[in-house]
Amino acid sequence: MKVYCYQCHDATTPEKNRLGPPMIAIKRHYITTKTTKAQFIADMQNWIKNPTEDNAKMHAAVARFGVMSKMVYPESVIKKIADYMYDNALDAPEWFEAHYQKNMKSNKHK
Ligand code: HEC
Incomplete structure (x- = not known):
């Protein structure tokens, strides 16, 4: 990883230099309490093959x-x-928890 x-998803890259969301954001977005490991692996394979x-x-x-x-x-x-x-557990940048909580409140499941 x-x-x-x-190179694009490192949590330690300063905000202004980041090229993509940190991996922990992806993990939280893709894995809910119901997501099995097999499902998550399949989702990742699908995304990598078809990032559109x-x-x-x-x-x-x-x-x-x-x-x-x-x-x-x-x-x-x-x-x-x-x-x-x-x-x-993945590294989380300092701003992440606050940002995550805020988004969870404002876009109650899209
Ligand atoms: C060249 C930069 C770059 C690299 C390298 C890269 N990504 Fe990404 N990735 C991005 C960007 C930018 C986004 C945010 C936009 C988007 O969601 O498509 C993203 C988004 C994602 C998403 C969320 C997709 C969604 O549902 O929107 C996943 C999952 C992901 N990357 C997995 C990976 C994995 C796994 C690797 C390593 C094997 C990887 N990426 C390598 C740039 C990169």
């Missing part, structure tokens, strides 16, 4: 950064990354 995704505006779930991120470019990653790599994301 560090090698493949953090129609498939995007994070509309604010698309509006801000533009749709993620399509890059080819081996399925085995994406599986490992999704597996890791599901099981582990």
Whole structure:
């Protein structure tokens, strides 16, 4: 994940230099209490193969950064990354909790 995704999704990159949402934001967006690991891995594979505006779930991120470019990653790599994301706590930037709570209040499930 560090090698493949953090150039754009690293939580420690200062706000103004970030190219995409931090991974923890993606994790919170994709995984609800009902999401199984298999489902999450499948969602990740789908996104990586088809990153288009129609498939995007994070509309604010698309509006801000533009749709993620399509890059080819081996399925085995994406599986490992999704597996890791599901099981582990990810770094959160300082502003994240406040931002998250605020968004959860204002857009009560889109
Ligand atoms: C070149 C920069 C870049 C790299 C590298 C990159 N991403 Fe992204 N990614 C973005 C941007 C920008 C967005 C926000 C816009 C969007 O949602 O399409 C995004 C959004 C996402 C989303 C949310 C999609 C949605 O529903 O809107 C997922 C999931 C994601 N990335 C996974 C990954 C994974 C996994 C990797 C590593 C294998 C990765 N990205 C590598 C730029 C990148």
